Amino acid sequence: MKKNDIIELIAGKMVHQGVCLSEYEGKKVFIENCIPGERVRVQIKKIKRDFCEAEAKEIILHSPSRINPQCQHFGLCGGCKIQYMNYEVQLENKKEIVKDALSRIGKLKNIEVENTIGSDRIYHYRNKMEYSFSNKRWLETGIEYSPEEKSFALGLHIPNVFDKVLHLNKCYLQSEFSNDVRNIIGKFFFNNKISVHSLKNRNGLLKALAIRESYNTPDKMINLITTQYDKDLMHELGNILNQNFPQVTTFVNSISMPHLSSALSHEEHVIFGKGYIQEVLLNKQFEIFANTFFQTNTHQAEKLFSIVKQIIRNDKTELKGKKPALIDLFCGVGVIGIVLADLFEFIYGIEISDSSIRAAKKNAEINNITNCEFFVTNLEHGFSLERFNRDQNDVTVILDPPRAGVSEKTLIQLCQIKPRRIYYVSCNPSTQARDVARLSDQYKVGLVQPIDFFPHTYHIENLIVLEIL
Ligand SMILES: C[S@@+](CC[C@H](N)C(=O)[O-])C[C@H]1O[C@@H](n2cnc3c(N)ncnc32)[C@H](O)[C@@H]1O
Secondary structure (H helix, E strand, C coil), rough: CCCCCEEECCCCCHHHHEEEEEEEEEEEEEEECCCCCCCCECCCCCCCCCEEEEEEEEEEECCEECCCCCCCCCCCCCCCCCCCCCCCCCCHHHHHHHHHHHHHCCCCCCCCCCCCCCCCCCCCCCEEEEEEEECCCCCCCCEEEEEHHCEEEEEECCCCCEEEECCCCCCCCHHHHHHHHHHHHHHHHCCCCEEEEEEEECCCCCCEEEECCCCCCEEEEEEEEECCCHHHHHHHHHHHHHHHHHCEEEEEEEEEEECCCCCCCCEEEEEEEEEEEEEECCCCCEEECCCCHHHHHCHHHHHHHHHHHHHHHCCCCCCCCCCEEEEECCCCCCCCHHHHHHHHCCEEEEEEEEHHHHHHHHHHCCCCCCCCCEEECHHHCCCCCCCCCCEEEEEEEEEEECCCCCCCCEEEEEEECCCCCCEEECCHHHHHHHHHHHHCCCEEEEEEECCCCCCCCCCCCCEEEEEEC
């Protein structure tokens, strides 16, 4: 088999990153853009020692679950890559991805995985979208562009092409409002010939645009990320937003150094409004700032945290005089600890981001919660065990790490603390399976509950409840 060869295969089960696994001449073949069971003609794109990567070029036998993608940008945009699959089948495949990770990566056998809990909204479900500006627009075939258009785009990156952006007209991940705001802001900067940040030359003003819409309050934030503060320009844009979108409650301009990711800002200017939006999640209020993490699908987060709450409520274990304590690792702005606060005597939230910890303290305060403490710590290096007394406390742990999972140091410390239960929430079943395997000498796997926060993408959120042996 050589690169660019065309072969015919039957797509096997869906695995990590939404690709289907097949075999050809004894070698694993990962195929993009197909559905398990489909007969496909594929082109070999990459050949590695143990596997190859291929792209489906022609579907010879279609799955009955194949549907027409709704989005005009499908196929180019890196956003909703499995839109060609009926939603119920997306959910079944996400369950299979979790199962595959636990058995293949975690080597954990005979684990029951629950059916994936679907999202109520399958379009317009994200409460935050971040669009990039680029001076290199991705040029679509069949469209004529002016030189100015070629050097201006506001949209999403093309997969594997880090410097080119697909200029979007309509994105189904957020509401009509969000689309209208992005299009008007894009036109304003394009018509005024405002410079776009160039990754290569490290000059130009515009980096990114983030739009945050609360689910359970009317709050909406526009956050423009630029390399410098241009007061007059920002106030002009502020007036345009006020005139066209009275529903925008706050407009923030974040300043991010040219060589850094737009997520890292060192200065913030609140052009109008409070500088944050308020969201309500399981009857608790949260203030979300431009640079703080918040679960992007509020309703699904409510379902997930309700499951955790219910399990803790139903736990009738004798505490033998010990006080129930919760350690919320990777706590962000304190959401999980705060929604569970009435079930514990003490809550300790730990997180790397200074601004998230400040927001977590404020969030506890506005909800009149006094049993939470929050600490800034880099969990790559573990955390201080001094703060809570294991002999006096009955400890439960929540883990909700970023995609890279939990560090070795923190896992070793968890084995020293021996919490009775660990609730491991993850957006990456592969690193979750690896970490659960490392804890499996001391913990058995209980509930495994995938829940879909990200319809039409291969991403999956998964809860694993670990019980001490
Ligand atoms: C998936 S979010 C979870 C946030 C929170 N549990 C929630 O539900 O809103 C992961 C969090 O881990 C934090 N984080 C990333 N790397 C970290 C590290 N090395 N040490 C501590 N926290 C880290 C991020 O800042 C982010 O807030």
